[in-house]
Amino acid sequence: MSLFDPASSRWGHLVEPGVSLWQQGKERHELISRQVVVLPLAEGDRIDILDVEGAQTCYLCFVDQSGRPDPAGLDQSSGEPAPVTLDWNDLSEKLDPAARARLGAFGRRSATPALALFHGPLAPHRHYGFVANRPGTCLIVAPTPEMTVTGDHAPATVELLITRRSPRETLWGKPPEPLADPLQDIHVPHSSAVEYEVRAGEFIQIIDLSGRQCSDFQGLTLRGLDKGRELEIDHTTTRSLNGNAYPGPGLHSKFFNVDQEPMFEVIRDTVGRHDTFGLACFARFYEEMGYPGHINCTDNMNAALERYQVGPRVGWEAVNFFFNSRAEHDNSLSFDEAWSRPGDYVLLRALTDCVCVSTSCPNDLDPANGWNPTDIQVRTYSEKQVFSKSVAIRMTPDSSPKLTRDSAFHPRTSEIAKEFTDMAGVWLPASYRNHGAIAEYHACREGVMMMDMSSLRKFEVTGPDAEALLNLALTRNVAKLSVGQVAYSAMCHETGGMIDDGTLFRLGQDLFRWVCAEDYCGVWLRELAEKNNFKAWVKSSTEVLANMAVQGPMSRDTLRKVIWTRDNETPLDGLDCFRFSVARLGGFDGAPLVVSRTGYSGELGYEIFCHPKHAVELWDAVADAGAPFGITPCGFDALEMIRIEAGLVMSHAEFDGSVDPFEAGIGFTVPLKSKSADFVGRTALEARKQNGRVCLVGLELAGNEVPTHGDKVYAGRAEIGVITSATRSPILNKTIALCRLDKIHAQAGTGVEVGKLDGYQKRLKAKVAGYPFFDPERRRMRA
Numbered sequence: 001m002s003l004f005d006p007a008s009s010r011w012g013h014l015v016e017p018g019v020s021l022w023q024q025g026k027e028r029h030e031l032i033s034r035q036v037v038v039l040p041l042a043e044g045d046r047i048d049i050l051d052v053e054g055a056q057t058c059y060l061c062f063v064d065q066s067g068r069p070d071p072a073g074l075d076q077s078s079g080e081p082a083p084v085t086l087d088w089n090d091l092s093e094k095l096d097p098a099a100r101a102r103l104g105a106f107g108r109r110s111a112t113p114a115l116a117l118f119h120g121p122l123a124p125h126r127h128y129g130f131v132a133n134r135p136g137t138c139l140i141v142a143p144t145p146e147m148t149v150t151g152d153h154a155p156a157t158v159e160l161l162i163t164r165r166s167p168r169e170t171l172w173g174k175p176p177e178p179l180a181d182p183l184q185d186i187h188v189p190h191s192s193a194v195e196y197e198v199r200a201g202e203f204i205q206i207i208d209l210s211g212r213q214c215s216d217f218q219g220l221t222l223r224g225l226d227k228g229r230e231l232e233i234d235h236t237t238t239r240s241l242n243g244n245a246y247p248g249p250g251l252h253s254k255f256f257n258v259d260q261e262p263m264f265e266v267i268r269d270t271v272g273r274h275d276t277f278g279l280a281c282f283a284r285f286y287e288e289m290g291y292p293g294h295i296n297c298t299d300n301m302n303a304a305l306e307r308y309q310v311g312p313r314v315g316w317e318a319v320n321f322f323f324n325s326r327a328e329h330d331n332s333l334s335f336d337e338a339w340s341r342p343g344d345y346v347l348l349r350a351l352t353d354c355v356c357v358s359t360s361c362p363n364d365l366d367p368a369n370g371w372n373p374t375d376i377q378v379r380t381y382s383e384k385q386v387f388s389k390s391v392a393i394r395m396t397p398d399s400s401p402k403l404t405r406d407s408a409f410h411p412r413t414s415e416i417a418k419e420f421t422d423m424a425g426v427w428l429p430a431s432y433r434n435h436g437a438i439a440e441y442h443a444c445r446e447g448v449m450m451m452d453m454s455s456l457r458k459f460e461v462t463g464p465d466a467e468a469l470l471n472l473a474l475t476r477n478v479a480k481l482s483v484g485q486v487a488y489s490a491m492c493h494e495t496g497g498m499i500d501d502g503t504l505f506r507l508g509q510d511l512f513r514w515v516c517a518e519d520y521c522g523v524w525l526r527e528l529a530e531k532n533n534f535k536a537w538v539k540s541s542t543e544v545l546a547n548m549a550v551q552g553p554m555s556r557d558t559l560r561k562v563i564w565t566r567d568n569e570t571p572l573d574g575l576d577c578f579r580f581s582v583a584r585l586g587g588f589d590g591a592p593l594v595v596s597r598t599g600y601s602g603e604l605g606y607e608i609f610c611h612p613k614h615a616v617e618l619w620d621a622v623a624d625a626g627a628p629f630g631i632t633p634c635g636f637d638a639l640e641m642i643r644i645e646a647g648l649v650m651s652h653a654e655f656d657g658s659v660d661p662f663e664a665g666i667g668f669t670v671p672l673k674s675k676s677a678d679f680v681g682r683t684a685l686e687a688r689k690q691n692g693r694v695c696l697v698g699l700e701l702a703g704n705e706v707p708t709h710g711d712k713v714y715a716g717r718a719e720i721g722v723i724t725s726a727t728r729s730p731i732l733n734k735t736i737a738l739c740r741l742d743k744i745h746a747q748a749g750t751g752v753e754v755g756k757l758d759g760y761q762k763r764l765k766a767k768v769a770g771y772p773f774f775d776p777e778r779r780r781m782r783a
Helices: 088-094 097-108 222-226 235-242 283-287 297-304 410-416 437-446 466-473 520-531 555-559 612-629 636-645 682-691
Strands: 026-032 036-041 046-051 058-063 074-078 082-086 112-117 126-132 136-141 157-163 182-188 192-198 203-208 215-221 254-256 262-269 319-321 324-327 333-336 344-350 354-360 376-381 390-393 417-423 426-432 449-452 457-462 486-492 498-508 511-516 537-540 546-551 580-585 592-596 605-610 694-701 712-715 718-729 734-742 751-756 762-769
Touching: 026 036, 036 097, 036 157, 046 058, 058 082, 058 126, 082 088, 088 097, 097 136, 182 192, 182 354, 192 297, 192 376, 203 215, 215 222, 215 262, 215 297, 222 354, 235 254, 297 354, 354 376, 410 417, 410 426, 410 612, 426 437, 426 636, 437 449, 437 636, 449 612, 457 466, 457 520, 466 511, 466 520, 498 520, 498 592, 511 520, 520 537, 546 555, 546 612, 555 605, 555 612, 580 612, 592 612, 605 612, 636 718, 636 734, 694 718, 694 751, 718 751, 734 762
Parallel strands: 262 390
Antiparallel strands: 026 157, 036 136, 046 126, 046 157, 058 112, 058 136, 074 126, 082 112, 182 376, 192 354, 203 344, 203 376, 215 319, 215 354, 254 262, 262 344, 324 333, 417 426, 449 546, 457 511, 457 537, 486 498, 498 511, 546 605, 580 592, 592 605, 694 734, 694 762, 712 718, 712 751, 718 734, 751 762
16 A cells, blocks of 8 residues: 555555554654654665644755765656755754764765755745665765744654665564664574573563564573572562552553562663563463464473573463453453554663573464564563663554653753653653752642653644644634733544643744643644644754753742843743743853743742753752752652542543543533634533533542542442542641532532452542642742
């Protein structure tokens, strides 16, 4: 199937979302502003280039196999590129250092023939197509200046689709570039197993070359084998020490043997779903399906370990990487095709000297390997290498994976953080050493706290139809928003269910910034713009805008020392709630900032946005200014208590795609009477407001036990609601919860019960209460 339809000027959709393209001889790559992509092409290969947002000029250079520019090596099939001569030195300031390094010696040439793509008038979904008439390499660069805090030069995305003349020549199914110089590079053909040794501290990368292929992994300590003991990864011990009853997305942090000795640590996982408690496939599994003699992983592992005199097993325990199994509601086990895509991998670190065995599973009788066993690659790396700990997320099933990254404030937070948590693909502190969640909480309520909020998604929405696009996408009346004002709004599906909530900044007549928690908001906005022929651009600025929160009664006194504004901007002391100013750090020549009177605490507070290169400077300045007031860094454990007390909702807790703003407790963001313009979900929301059955309420619980998200709420035997969030309030000295409850029982003071265990054998007494629980009139926020 073709993924590009020239008639509609857009990519087509995959028949099965998430299914890899390699079997069709197609590859999809992404090029982000200030980056470079280098792609080898064979004769007859086609490359299609699509500017998603319509705001990124690119340059394409084709070089022959000897590395010389070869403009005639590509035949143009669509689009009208402009021939240019590039001086790569002139582009150096518009490329990131990593991109310049990737160009190598080629990037130092002063005059290179190239093609300028997406030049002239800007428009989304412009497309170019080329076919290679001889082997060579395409270099495609996307130069642009660094983004400013006001959104100029926001990063854009260019999609590249390679269609190979010979599907077998696709890059998928071939080993990707190594993470570093490997000590061992081992190919594991499908339906086989390979053993290898690693030393303590060395890294093991297990790669799914073609996607949806299971790989069993096991290791035995060499020290144990020397003593005649077979100490391998033990599932029961690992499960008990990690406190996990059954695997979910991601992996255990460590794997242990029966002596409770740690053997391996998980460093990276680009898949997010594996089964870590099953046996490797074994002979009886196939025999009882009617396939006696079928090759199996257990026999392959026995053969691979024979030279170490390891006793054969009838069924080997193994870590089943890339195997997608789950426990159903009736406690049965089931599985489906793996989540892994071509090139996905798991990176482990050996914590002791081991002999390891990795398989490529031969099961071709069910979906476990997508019905088609393929190969696995194993690489090992020196203990001297440094690899960041990370997992990967994909914005959509077909997006490239993005590894968890450190925020721009990490050089400071890593020095004092007690524990980090993955917040939407960014490592952020859960709590800090020498403080802890309770102390951090009290700093916000009584003094001032500072918090890294860089996981928030930022989208720059610009163009003459930007206001119209956002007025259609958001429930709030964007047309009433003044420059310098911020509006809190919901974004909904046509059904009325929420995509996300967020804050909208109006930076200019046609310049907006949408700050939210969900990456999909950008996809949704672009789809709306295309569907309605709006001349508007939606570009993600998440990774080029660091942001921190400074909250608490002393936040204004703290920031007054470091925030400088021009005469035509509102000074810090004059900022009202939901207003912002373009400012500087310290003075006229200081780092540029955007400071808003917003927050997620219910306290007087501010949020500050800056370029990542100024993040450490900003952190230090705020920390110094707040020192006399006892400023404390705050993590997400404390924030959870703070936001529940303040009655502030959170995605995947108070709302999801099935819950509307009225049910989520933010019906005030849907001004059906004062906003006459249509917006997505309006018709559904009008009906749901009229006929809604549930609403968000507060609960005060007797006793100290804290319910969990998803616990059912009862009136006698009748199920009448569900807990969305709960905490123990330090300042109120009581257990509180937010609850989505049947309106019949939502009157303040009504007694209800929260069900534990099976919902009936244990009940927690509670009564309906108003929220916010703390400062219900929000006087502190307005101070």
